[in-house]
Amino acid sequence: MLDRLTLARRIDEGTASQQLKRLGASACEPAWIGLWATGLGLPHGSPGAWLLCAQNMQRALLMVGAELPPLVEKPDAGIKLDSGLPPTSEALNRLWLWERMATPRHWRMQVLSTPPKPFWLPCWLGYIRGRQQRLIIISGLSGEPLPMLKPIVLEGLQQAHQKEQNAALSEQRRNSL
DSSP, rough: OOEEEOOOOOOOOOHHHHHHHHOOOOOEEEEEEEEEEEEETTTTOOOOOOEEEEEEOSEEEEEEEESSOOEEEOOOOSSSEOOOOOOOOOHHHHHHHHHHSOOOOOOOEEEOOSOOOEEEEEEEEEEEESSOOOEEEEETTOOOBOOOGGHHHHHHHHHHHHHHHHHHHHHHHHHHH
């Protein structure tokens, strides 16, 4: 697996808990979501913004700024959910088109030809109890809700649960022999 950059978490647990309570969540936990950062800028220039995405995302995140935020060594405590493969060039073009349509203006920027960089995005997961459990995801950088990451998080949680179940079943089989 590729080494991933790790974006520094800016929102602490108390602030995240307050934000998630405002959104209806009764519990929260830290998480790290593996995404890919692709530079956006003028042709043959350096990045002026970053398109944060994965191959199976319907909508990307747009981070404005020439540099990715400060990096830390590795993710601290929390769930690590990998989004999988990097986006294809077709997916990048579709996601960038979506961003330009969502905020119409004259865009001279384009997706740069450099390969996407893998990184860990800090997030907070909030849970709403009721007839059905609901999930809210907020950014560990800004505290803003990130509904576009919900499919990745749900898939990652399901895979983690299946791995845990398989490990428990293997252990049980070894103990019964």
